[in-house]
Amino acid sequence: MLEINITNISDWENAAAQLITWAGERRKFAFYGEIGAGKTTFIQAICRYLGVGDYVASPTFALVHEYAGSGAQRVYHLDLYRLRNIQEALDIGIEEYLDGPDYCFIEWPELIEPLLPEDIVRVKIAADSNSHRKVVIL
Template sequence: MDIAIADIAALPSAAAQVLAAAGERRVFLFYGEMGAGKTTFIKAICKELGVTDAVSSPTFAIVNEYVSPHGPVYHFDFYRIKSEQEAMDMGYEEYFYSGRYCLVEWPEKIAGLLPSGAVALHLTVSADGGRNVKLDIR
């Protein structure tokens, strides 16, 4: 599934499409270069999920927890980790297999630990400055 996001105004619709396409899946993997819009898109998904907390990238904390009507939503940023062992040490399994929403930036840093059935989103910047999202179910 491919979704074109022309501008910020199109984010809510794109987020709703992703959540609908995911069905019961709860782990979302966000791939894209720095500046591709991963955190911005995660903010839109969190808003669709009813999160009212301030959503920001957990670059230094590695994981942020937000409150939603669906239960906790976990937002990960693995950009700064050096090895998969760091994710194992933080107990990633408790999050990924909790049945709760897990939104993961820089999943390629923990490629060997990613669960099957996750929703992979590949974000790219288009020539006109919009964003394209390619959605794959792993």
């Protein structure tokens, strides 16, 4: 387990480096937290750390955004908030993202818990105030 305290917006950059280092070879990440907790902000910082040059936005309506990281690595950012059932996740090919070799960052993963790999990195973000966040990584 790793705990990170965020006290200002620039702390997310350091947290991104800590997360990727702590995760080692694991490339699948599930992000938990209320609306506005900082899931997308954290994923944006992680993508910058991984060399993504594009603007990273929440894929709430598209469900999935694909980015090119440094080298040949691909980075997938999924937002499952709008899905109603696990079949919709299967219909968008969730298993291909989970089984593939690329980085995969999933917001609102609760619906697909039965499909998540055992070794997925779970990132829980809680807002203590407007600018303070507690990040727990399991």
